[in-house]
């Protein structure tokens with residue numbers, strides 16, 4: 001089917017990317033399809049926020065591909081590609097030309113940056129999705145930081161368990177688990193995404209000794225109801241994945257149609273808390289540019 005002119009424009013501005021597994025899942029799940037398919041409303045968004053509210057391109061660190069906003073942790077961009085370009089992505093306007101620390105020199109510069117700041121104990125490998133890289137490349141990034149005595153946690157931030165679960169092989173999980181410092185943070189937004197394949201991918205990680213957590217994004221029309229959220233949290237727990245955060249949609253351009261009003265988000269957070277135990281209950285937070293932490297929404 002030929003896309004409409006509006007959709008063509010949306011794709012020209014925010015490219016469409018989806019691996020075969022994601023397309024197949026979208027064909028079965030409306031909630032997932034909305035995260036994958038371009039929408040003409042992406043172009044109607046108020047541009048007040050611009051594409052880069054967190055000034056990620058400003059590169060405060062002065063170190064290629066590395067961002068530090070908090071004293072004890074840094075984020076390192078390892079790739080600028082994903083298995084699927086989520087339409088709600090916080091970096092949707094930035095990713096294509098994001099700086100990625102790939103060469104040996106760039107990676108050593110990031111490692112040096114961490115070594116010069118002994119307070120840093122948690123390194124996030126993000127992107128893009130680090131798992132678009134071959135296993136050896138992933139391990140090169142992981143080892144570079146895990147080898148530092150000051151680093152307690154290397155966080156692999158990947159949506160692969162959800163959008164391309166076959167990528168999370170037992171072999172890769174074993175190599176990551178062997179390091180002893182690797183945690184995986186992934187993203188599931190709806191119980192439909194907890195397919196047998198996705199559950200297997202999570203099991204590969206957990207069975208290899210890797211703590212797996214989920215960062216969900218609160219999305220209008222996808223998961224903005226108490227039942228949808230509770231179904232997801234329960235499905236995550238069955239897969240031994242810890243629900244970690246539920247994020248308010250970031251104030252980036254092109255995602256306004258996904259944004260859930262703050263008062264509604266607070267109501268959802270309260271209702272969920274009354275219906276599920278603490279281990280199944282993530283923190284509902286908003287990432288506010290300039291704030292000193294991911295802000296619990298009840299404080300907003």
Ligand SMILES: *Cc1c(COP(=O)(O)O)cnc(C)c1O
Nearest residue numbers: 067068069070073074075124294
């Ligand atoms: C969100 C974020 C982190 C991680 O924050 P947590 O609250 O520990 O999950 C680290 N660095 C940057 C730049 C971030 O945006």
